[in-house]
Amino acid sequence: MTTRRKFIKGAAVAAPAALATPALAQSTIIWRMQTYAGAALAAEVVVPAIETFNKIAGDRMQIELFFADQLVPTGELFQAMQRGTIDAVQSDDDSMASPTEVTVFGGYFPFGSRYSLDVPVLFNQYGLKEIWDDEYSKVGVKHISAGAWDPCxxxxxxxxxxxxxxxxxxxxxxxxxxxxxxxxxxxxxxxxxxxxxxxxxxxxxxxxxxxxxxxxxxxxxxxxxxxxxxxxxxxAWIGHFFANMERWNELPEDLQALLEVCMEQSHYYRQWWYWGGEANLRVNGxxxxxxxxxxxxxxxxxxxxxxxxxxxxxxxxxxxxxxxxxxxxxxxxxxxxxxxxxx
Structure with a gap:
């Protein structure tokens, strides 16, 4: 087991996710993002969004994506992002040990939701977004958006x-x-x-x-x-995209908007991927x-x-x-x- 674990970790840190990138100019903004997800899961929950962003942004900006524990352990993601070691993170608050009042509600808050659509409604219509934005602004982190994943x-x-x-x-x-x-x-x-x-x-x-x-x-x-x-x-699991506040503020408004759009598309993709997948595998798995x-x-x-x-x-x-x-x-x-x- 120890040998296999060392091999897995060694292979994981060898390179960031293989995302197609154009020839880069010297002025290209480079961000490093780490997700909570391992490679197989990341292929669904984040890779398509980052590939889309990189394709549209071209030589203006590129995001290098790293999988679970590649740069830092998941429990240290928040600290690394706050320091600027990592520019952006995809995770729930709970897993990355966020030092905020909202941490306990990230991931799976027991019986907080019944369906995946509950999450965006809670954030966009019932006031959770404003609370998250405020809590993370206090600690130098930009809360970009929240979305739903699968049930527990x-x-x-x-x-x-x-x-x-x-x-x-x-x-x-x-x-x-x-x-x-x-x-x-x-x-x-x-x-x-x-x-x-x-x-x-x-x-x-x-x-x-x-x-x-x-x-x-x-x-x-x-x-x-x-x-x-x-x-x-x-x-539904409650997860988010975050960024180091200084790095976020340095971006032009159109790149900020592009990041938000690509991440919202990622949230939408998961809505049907999980919803259909859960039913299909219960019936046909x-x-x-x-x-x-x-x-x-x-x-x-x-x-x-x-x-x-x-x-x-x-x-x-x-x-x-x-x-x-x-x-x-x-x-x-x-x-x-x-x-x-x-x-």
Missing amino acids: HFATKDPINSLEDLKGKRVFTFPTAGRFLSQFGVVPVTLPWEDIEVAVQTGELDGIAWSGITEDYTVGWADVTDYFLTNNISG TKMKLTSIPDEEWAQVENAAVKFWDEIAAESETKAKIVDIFRKYNADMQKAGRPYRYG
Whole structure:
């Protein structure tokens, strides 16, 4: 395992993502961006957007894209961007250890959303964007945009048919999701992203609660896990694009606008790629057997999320404001009824 890990890491840092670039002029602005995603996943969630940006920007500006942990560990992404070691980042707040009031809400905030469309509505219509912009401006980072990824499900070696089956399971997950799930006996484990497949194979991990089924197939985790739990603790991962504030302010307005447009296109691409992929692989996938925890038992997890929200809200005024937004949004969706919420 150690040998394979060293090989994977060695191969990963050999070069940035292979993006086609034109002949560059001496005046070309060069940015380095690192994503939270490994190479296979990045090919879907960020490479197309950066390729498009580089093609349009031409010799005015080019972005060199690096995958998970290539330049710095994911947990150090924020610090590296703040210092200017990295110009831009694609990540959730939680994974990159953002020192802001919003960190706990990045990634998978338990039951904060049911569908991927909830995320852009929360940011653009319910006020989260303004809060994120303000929090990151305080620490010298530009929050460019937020978008939705996939829901959070368990992929495991052993079948999960009840909450009892979760007890003692060593699971790779996000910090906040792990904090929440630990009350049900889950043992959160933190490892470099590229190590996860090997860790499941060797028994270091019992499973993964880091994605939906689309990513399980895309990155190879479906090859080393046997079961997929259809219950999830969140309908969509909340991720973002960020930039060092000084680097951002140095850009001409049209390049800033181009970055924003390309990143919004990236968010849109994921809306249908994940939404269709999740359904398709549940129906047609052949690598993992689907299991479910009965609704009446899973309600214990949903009820625990309400208490978890209260716990987070008690930590600060800003967190309380954000929790209130999540509460209002979900109450509005429930009142709106079908197709926004069922039951």
